[in-house]
Amino acid sequence: MDPRTPAPPASSPSRAYLDHASTAPLRPEAIAALRDLLDLAGQLGDPGRLHVEGRTARDLLEQARSQVAAWLGVGSRQVVFTSSATEAIHSAVHGAITRAPGRPILLAPVEHSAVQRASARAAPTVALPVDRRGRVAPEAVAEALERAGADGEQPAAALVHCQLVNHEIGTLQPVAEVAQVCRRAGVLLHVDAAAAAGHLPVAFEELGADLLSVSGHKLGGPPGIGCLVLRRGLRLPPLLLGGDQERARRAGLENLLGAVGLGAAVAALGDRRAQQDEATRQRTLVATLQAAALAVPGVQVLGEPDPDQRAPHLLCLGLEGVEAEPVLLALDQAGVACHSGSSCASEALAPSPVLAAIGVDADRSLRLSVGWSTTQDEVAAFTRAFGPALARLRALRAALADPDGPGPGR
Numbered sequence: 504m505d506p507r508t509p510a511p512p513a514s515s516p517s518r519a520y521l522d523h524a525s526t527a528p529l530r531p532e533a534i535a536a537l538r539d540l541l542d543l544a545g546q547l548g549d550p551g552r553l554h555v556e557g558r559t560a561r562d563l564l565e566q567a568r569s570q571v572a573a574w575l576g577v578g579s580r581q582v583v584f585t586s587s588a589t590e591a592i593h594s595a596v597h598g599a600i601t602r603a604p605g606r607p608i609l610l611a612p613v614e615h616s617a618v619q620r621a622s623a624r625a626a627p628t629v630a631l632p633v634d635r636r637g638r639v640a641p642e643a644v645a646e647a648l649e650r651a652g653a654d655g656e657q658p659a660a661a662l663v664h665c666q667l668v669n670h671e672i673g674t675l676q677p678v679a680e681v682a683q684v685c686r687r688a689g690v691l692l693h694v695d696a697a698a699a700a701g702h703l704p705v706a707f708e709e710l711g712a713d714l715l716s717v718s719g720h721k722l723g724g725p726p727g728i729g730c731l732v733l734r735r736g737l738r739l740p741p742l743l744l745g746g747d748q749e750r751a752r753r754a755g756l757e758n759l760l761g762a763v764g765l766g767a768a769v770a771a772l773g774d775r776r777a778q779q780d781e782a783t784r785q786r787t788l789v790a791t792l793q794a795a796a797l798a799v800p801g802v803q804v805l806g807e808p809d810p811d812q813r814a815p816h817l818l819c820l821g822l823e824g825v826e827a828e829p830v831l832l833a834l835d836q837a838g839v840a841c842h843s844g845s846s847c848a849s850e851a852l853a854p855s856p857v858l859a860a861i862g863v864d865a866d867r868s869l870r871l872s873v874g875w876s877t878t879q880d881e882v883a884a885f886t887r888a889f890g891p892a893l894a895r896l897r898a899l900r901a902a903l904a905d906p907d908g909p910g911p912g913r
């Protein structure tokens with residue numbers, strides 16, 4: 504096979520990969536771009552040098568930056584490559600708090616742990632309330648900013664965070680409205696778009712944000728790359744100091760492989776129309792998953808029940824009478840990969856703070872997420888496996904609880 508031929512979809516035909524929200528399979532276009540780049544490896548140098556090898560690498564890096572910029576509708580200079588969304592978030596927090604030392608950071612408890620922990624380390628934080636769907640109200644942001652500014656210091660806060668899409672329940676946040684509130688208060692707004700990118704068009708200018716973070720591996724690019732997007736003209740003190748890479752905004756030799764892979768992945772998303780079509784396709788797949796899941800007794804949607812108010816690719820389910828871990832293992836055995844907000848189901852020590860914030864039991868939750876590679880066959884595999892797996896586990900539980908049944912030791 505010609506190594507430049509895009510590879511077939513990454514998921515194995517016997518597996519259903521319904522965990523795109525954790526990480527997406529590498530897109531064939533990204534694989535092809537990475538292969539092409541590896542072929543050139545001996546001819547590439549430091550993009551900051553004037554020799555041919557350096558200039559060749561620089562051209563490829565800037566082409567990748569233009570692809571990312573075109574996708575987000577910004578100028579290339581607004582894009583700073585980072586190692587991940589986590590690093591982009593830390594950079595945003597560091598930059599904001601260095602500009603306004605001692606001022607608080609406002610964020611909701613449904614933000615990703617990278618946002619929570621980067622903020623808590625840097626500044627006093629103020630928790631923005633969310634409703635049972637995990638949504639922040641712009642009025643609540645305005646009130647919190649007013650309270651934060653009551654000491655007369657300016658700005659009222661160093662930063663407000665508002666994610667575009669929640670990574671566990673898919674709730675869409677009213678980012679554009681929150682941006683208006685922040686602009687009126689003269690406070691920077693950072694938008695974590697890691698869970699949205701690749702599933703919904705992300706138009707930076709329309710959101711009205713000052714800062715936006717993206718993760719490469721969530722949308723079919725390689726891991727180890729992300730970016731921070733800055734409002735035109737906004738300059739923040741860099742998190743990583745050293746060389747003058749990324750216009751002195753992020754020190755360290757650029758990750759050319761990562762950038763080129765990310766550029767190819769976002770170029771493959773196509774124009775806004777194509778992205779909307781893909782969102783519709785993902786929404787349809789999730790509607791089938793939802794119908795199949797709700798046909799099983801004791802299963803409900805957690806978070807935002809209205810699919811139109813949710814990201815197209817995500818569905819979080821509450822499962823009565825069974826814990827997440829055995830369900831995940833049973834589904835995995837049946838060839839279906841998915842995730843749960845339960846701490847047993849992940850590396851986390853505590854169950855999902857997102858689910859705790861909306862008052863639901865993370866230990867009985869299941870998250871399904873689709874993406875660019877998901878097929879109807881994969882959805883059908885879930886549909887076949889889910890009901891019987893749940894029924895088996897519930898029967899087992901009932902038998903173990905029944906003193907006359909075949910309990911342990913019998």
Ligand SMILES: Cc1ncc(COP(=O)(O)O)c(C=O)c1O
Pocket residue numbers: 524525586587588589590615617666669670695696697698717718719720729
């Ligand atoms: C909403 C959100 N923000 C940030 C991150 C961190 O992304 P990365 O793995 O690129 O650091 C994730 C990944 O789980 C996420 O879902």
